[in-house]
Amino acid sequence: MKKIESGNVAAALGVKLAKVQVVAAYPITPQTPLTEKLSELIEGDELKAEYITVESEHSALAVCIGAASAGARAFTATSANGLLYMSEQVHWAAGARLPLVMCVVNRGVGAPWTVWNDHQDSISQRDAGWIQIYVNDHQEIIDTVIKAFRLAEAVSIPVMVCYDGYYLSHTYMPFDVPDEQKVDTFLPEYQYKHTLDPQNPENLNTVTMPFARPDRDGVTQPGYMDIRHNLHEELGTAIPVFEQIDAAYKEAFGRGGKPIMSDYRCEGADYIVVSMGSLANRIKDVVDELNDEGVKVGVLSLHLYRPFPREQIIAALENAKGVIVIEKALSYGNEGALFGDIKAALYPCEKRPFVHNYIIGLGGREIKQADLYDSIKASCTASENFEDVSRWIGLNR
Amino acid sequence: MDEFKCEIKTSNSKSGPGDAGRTGSWRVERPVIDLSKCTPAKRQKDSCYLCWLYCPDGVISKELEPKIDLEYCKGCGICAQECPTGAIKMVEETSLIEEERKNDEKN
Ligand code: SF4
Numbered sequence: 001m002k003k004i005e006s007g008n009v010a011a012a013l014g015v016k017l018a019k020v021q022v023v024a025a026y027p028i029t030p031q032t033p034l035t036e037k038l039s040e041l042i043e044g045d046e047l048k049a050e051y052i053t054v055e056s057e058h059s060a061l062a063v064c065i066g067a068a069s070a071g072a073r074a075f076t077a078t079s080a081n082g083l084l085y086m087s088e089q090v091h092w093a094a095g096a097r098l099p100l101v102m103c104v105v106n107r108g109v110g111a112p113w114t115v116w117n118d119h120q121d122s123i124s125q126r127d128a129g130w131i132q133i134y135v136n137d138h139q140e141i142i143d144t145v146i147k148a149f150r151l152a153e154a155v156s157i158p159v160m161v162c163y164d165g166y167y168l169s170h171t172y173m174p175f176d177v178p179d180e181q182k183v184d185t186f187l188p189e190y191q192y193k194h195t196l197d198p199q200n201p202e203n204l205n206t207v208t209m210p211f212a213r214p215d216r217d218g219v220t221q222p223g224y225m226d227i228r229h230n231l232h233e234e235l236g237t238a239i240p241v242f243e244q245i246d247a248a249y250k251e252a253f254g255r256g257g258k259p260i261m262s263d264y265r266c267e268g269a270d271y272i273v274v275s276m277g278s279l280a281n282r283i284k285d286v287v288d289e290l291n292d293e294g295v296k297v298g299v300l301s302l303h304l305y306r307p308f309p310r311e312q313i314i315a316a317l318e319n320a321k322g323v324i325v326i327e328k329a330l331s332y333g334n335e336g337a338l339f340g341d342i343k344a345a346l347y348p349c350e351k352r353p354f355v356h357n358y359i360i361g362l363g364g365r366e367i368k369q370a371d372l373y374d375s376i377k378a379s380c381t382a383s384e385n386f387e388d389v390s391r392w393i394g395l396n397r
Numbered sequence: 398m399d400e401f402k403c404e405i406k407t408s409n410s411k412s413g414p415g416d417a418g419r420t421g422s423w424r425v426e427r428p429v430i431d432l433s434k435c436t437p438a439k440r441q442k443d444s445c446y447l448c449w450l451y452c453p454d455g456v457i458s459k460e461l462e463p464k465i466d467l468e469y470c471k472g473c474g475i476c477a478q479e480c481p482t483g484a485i486k487m488v489e490e491t492s493l494i495e496e497e498r499k500n501d502e503k504n
Pocket residue numbers: 428451452453454455456457465469470471472473474475476477
């Protein structure tokens with residue numbers, strides 16, 4: 001069924017189709033309409049789930065952790081400072097290997113206060129052990145939310161579905177709502193392997209020692225480092241698993257095929273722009289303009305940011321002359337976060353392309369097509385001594 | 398559902414002694430029960446057992462003469478605090494070890 005709705009509603013409809021059993025979320029701009037829609041769906045009995053109201057984001061995720069530990073499919077959503085407020089539980093959910101799904105409606109982080117979009121909130125949580133997926137439009141929001149539940153449950157690792165505040169959350173776009181019965185087949189009822197059971201009481205995520213320890217029955221149990229190594233390894237397996245799940249989704253619904261990253265005019269391009277989220281869509285127009293002028297440039301939209309798809313990145317970029325990373329977040333005091341990751345991935349390549357970095361649109365600062373055009377063109381025509389620093393576009397000087 | 402070879406390592410445990418390893422080595426003070434003050438021991442009848450109930454490590458037995466598994470007793474002193482008859486005293490491990498050594502030498 002086709003619908004014209006906001007990105008937040010697209011997310012809520014995805015959550016509804018996923019038949020979640022528990023929703024706990026605290027409203028925060030620009031995520032608020034998503035939680036409002038969910039509470040409306042639950043109140044109206046359209047979604048048979050428990051909506052647990054909480055006093056904070058920390059509690060929202062804590063409730064979801066409890067629900068998932070008891071075997072329920074659970075969902076939460078947040079933005080910016082809300083995400084940071086729940087950060088302790090964000091790390092916990094990954095270490096506890098709970099298959100939660102959370103939408104992060106991307107917004108800049110205070111201080112100073114901003115309610116506008118950038119990617120600093122979710123990027124700051126990239127090392128927590130969650131799977132992070134960045135989507136480009138409303139169709140991808142609803143499709144990815146559904147796929148995210150299957151992915152989270154397949155590898156028992158929580159998934160963040162990140163989409164841009166306002167650019168996607170509050171704008172209206174047409175999208176297709178997948179058929180409910182088909183979604184039921186694609187995403188059957190959730191059976192968690194390690195559910196709390198009153199008949200068989202146990203402690204979950206108990207204190208670990210630096211060493212592996214014998215348990216009550218004398219069986220050696222993994223220590224902290226073993227458990228964390230296992231999370232790291234199994235995050236890596238999430239890449240092929242996500243590809244398989246996406247292929248199954250494509251077969252059922254006819255959409256998908258590029259879950260890790262999608263490319264536009266990258267075939268045979270000399271220069272490739274790398275970006276995430278709705279910004280990647282905007283760059284397509286600039287790429288078209290530059291190709292008309294004879295500059296062979298494409299844009300690669302990275303969807304899967306964690307686990308970082310190193311091999312796929314190398315394959316996509318190693319034959320280019322130059323890579324231009326344009327992003328809305330950075331590791332303060334260093335450089336763009338994605339820029340650093342891309343450079344590190346390309347380090348072993350024999351013929352290494354140059355990599356340039358532009359920081360843009362922080363706190364919703366207007367992103368002008370002309371600025372994008374000038375920056376990309378400057379990089380494509382750069383001389384050898386183009387300084388390797390992160391360049392900030394659109395500063396008020 | 399998708400079958401993938403995930404091990405999903407976490408730290409889960411059943412409650413009981415040995416949950417967190419040999420916690421007996423953490424002990425600075427040792428609980429010592431004076432059976433002449435302990436209600437079930439005195440009456441030779443099941444009763445009280447508050448020490449058994451409160452011990453966070455589950456290392457006190459529910460017997461007429463309650464016993465403490467020192468392999469795992471971490472010396473928190475909760476049993477001594479909860480015992481209504483004051484039958485449990487916390488005694489410095491060092492003094493007990495010295496006493497034990499002297500006894501060993503005698504034998
Ligand atoms: S001191 Fe008492 S309560 Fe504490 S662990 Fe030892 S026996 Fe249990």
